[in-house]
Amino acid sequence: MKAIVFTEYGAPEVLKLKEVPKPKPKDNEILIKVYATPLNFGDTLVRKFNSITPKKFHMPFIFWFLGKLYFGFKKPKIEILGSEFSGKVESIGKNVKRFIAGDQVFGYRGPRMGAYAEYLCMNENDVVAHKPTNMSYEQAAAIPYGAIMALGSIRKANLKAKQSVLVNGASGGIGPIVVQLAKKHFDAIVTGVCGTPRIPYVISMGADKVIDYTKEDFSKNGETYDYIFDILGKCSIEMCKRSLKKNGSCLYVSFKMKQVFQMLWRSIAGNKKIVCVMVNENTKDLIFIKELIEAGKIKSIVDRCYRLEEAAEAHRYFESGNKQGSVVLTLYDEHNI
Ligand SMILES: NC(=O)c1ccc[n+]([C@@H]2O[C@H](COP(=O)([O-])OP(=O)(O)OC[C@H]3O[C@@H](n4cnc5c(N)ncnc54)[C@H](OP(=O)(O)O)[C@@H]3O)[C@@H](O)[C@H]2O)c1
Incomplete structure (x- = not known):
């Protein structure tokens, strides 16, 4: 499958389109075909983590240190960015109860990242829920974080x-x-x-x-x-x-x-x-958020969409100071609201 991979920290140019192995769902996992994944604060932070000093980091030193340990001091340990996504369930493990193949979903992977890719696996109890019916894939992907x-x-x-x-x-x-x-x-x-x-x-x-x-x-x-x-x-x-x-x-x-x-x-x-404030993500909250969206209490505005291979350009625009809403990578263009 195609994914945006970065093997060194730095400017948006470090993001390269590569062929990587397609993941296989375990018994309690779902395989999701990613339709859209937005850029967020965490993506740009991790991309240039080498230049983020404890002073530039907005949280206490210990969080910076743990972040460096997790993401890598000199070069990235997690090579695929993207913590939020929307898409369709392609297949399910044999113990999965909450989803069936074909379900439209959205979710949050947190620091595991990996959504700048054509496919990803989520445990069915992870922060993943059915996509709000009144949002496009791009709008929904921009919501979870x-x-x-x-x-x-x-x-x-x-x-x-x-x-x-x-x-x-x-x-x-x-x-x-x-x-x-x-x-x-x-x-x-x-x-x-x-x-x-x-x-x-x-x-x-x-x-x-x-x-x-x-x-x-x-x-x-x-x-x-x-x-x-x-x-x-x-x-x-x-x-x-x-x-x-x-x-x-x-x-x-x-x-x-x-x-x-x-x-x-x-x-x-x-x-x-x-x-x-410290917030821990959980599935119940994402389901509640879906309900709030369907009740018209939360919307998202997508400013620009880019193709997966345009990830570097999308990062440049995200950091330009001109965006007016979400910047989203569209992997699969099925406008199925
Ligand atoms: N506590 C937790 O559990 C938790 C969890 C996740 C993230 N976080 C923290 O949340 C932060 C990221 O939030 P985010 O994703 O919303 O960031 P973001 O997308 O980068 O947005 C930053 C916001 O701050 C505004 N801003 C920039 N400089 C400002 C200034 N001098 N005065 C007032 N506003 C200013 C920006 O306005 P303009 O863009 O219009 O200039 C923008 O609205 C990080 O520091 C992260 O560590 C905390």
Whole structure:
């Protein structure tokens, strides 16, 4: 089968189309023909992991070190990127109960990656579910990572209708789904923060207001919020204090040890809470996300599709700063909604 393989870290050019062995499903696995796989933050991070220093990494040093151990210090140990996918079940192992051949599915492989390939195997109990009926393969493929992380983060808040939420980093993989869940599922009042080109995109996700971080520091405009979701961990503790209501909380989806210590300290000493969020992916959440999509509460906007062999070009566009939604590799073009 064809796959995009990288054997050295670096610029998008390291991604090469190669012939690799087609996987065979074990008794409890399904073989999936991949129709679409999106690019996300993790793909570009792992592709250039050699140049990511602990300082550039948005999580504590120990996560960086474990990441380096897992993905390889000098050269990649995992040679096929792609953590999300949609596609069709081609065949099943003899013990599989949840799926039959021909099922349309979408899923999340996390750090195992391997979705930039024509086929992949998933254990039937892995994070894989039937594809939402109201989405194309490209739209559905772009959902699992962002939605699972957004749902896990929003569950750490006790969000109620008409409360105010600020999403700092509303235009990437996770932020747009935090915006949609807060607005459409919890009926909150939502402000998104993003860069200039993606303001219309964040408005289309349902944000009531959008702040351009290149032009305005949200913490200096006098507005306060019940919850701040900080996707890249860009808010200082001082910014949080200024922008949170009296009993508000800041949820750091990315954080350093400084925020962990603040979380512990403020849990004893403060009424403005700090929460460092850790999310574990699971199948139940993906099934719930499918239901939310079918209920019209989550959508995805695909900006551009590329063919598998154009992966390097897709990575260049993803990193150009111009994207307005998801960038997806389309492997098999059956627009079967
Ligand atoms: N805690 C967990 O369990 C967990 C799980 C998975 C991932 N993560 C973390 O989540 C992060 C990736 O999130 P993602 O996939 O959403 O990333 P992403 O797709 O790269 O999006 C980053 C977002 O941050 C915005 N941004 C960039 N610079 C900013 C600034 N100075 N101020 C405010 N916003 C800024 C971007 O806006 P523009 O693009 O419009 O400029 C974009 O909206 C990583 O740090 C990862 O470690 C945490």
